[in-house]
Amino acid sequence: MKNKTQNTTDKEFIFQKKNYMFMFIGLAFIAIGFILMSGGGSNDPAVFNPDIYNFRRIRLAPTLVLIGFGIEVYAILLNPNKKKNN
Template identity: 70%
Template sequence: MGEQKRKQEQKPEPYFIFEKKNYQYMLIGIAVIVLGFILMSGGGSDDPEVFNPEIYNWRRIRLAPTLVLLGFGIEVYAILLNPKNK
């Protein structure tokens, strides 16, 4: 009788695949990816007859893709991270 009462009193905890630390790293990774895409935007020309060399600057060609790839790396790390093992 006491065993059944204890089972009824225990509420099942919500089931999450990841823990809080994993979600924090995921949010950091998403922020880095978004920052990379923001840095990659712009540099176009309003007139299609005029070439704007600003599209080939260092920020759009080197920095932004590097940030996007770094963000994806952080996402992979966040998925593979197992905070239970210490």
């Protein structure tokens, strides 16, 4: 009969604290981008609101979302155990 300690393996998380920190930063960028993208509608469908095409909704918000996705990719690919060669 085998001992239970021999059968168990050390369980580790896939990501470290540094990875999760970058993931939360990326999620914050994405959330802020979507919040900035919202709004600009009109209560009356017969009235056009030109604010829907302003800089914040067309340029700034999508840029923040893309930066957030880039940070997420970096957080996934980051290896915090890698040693620097100095």
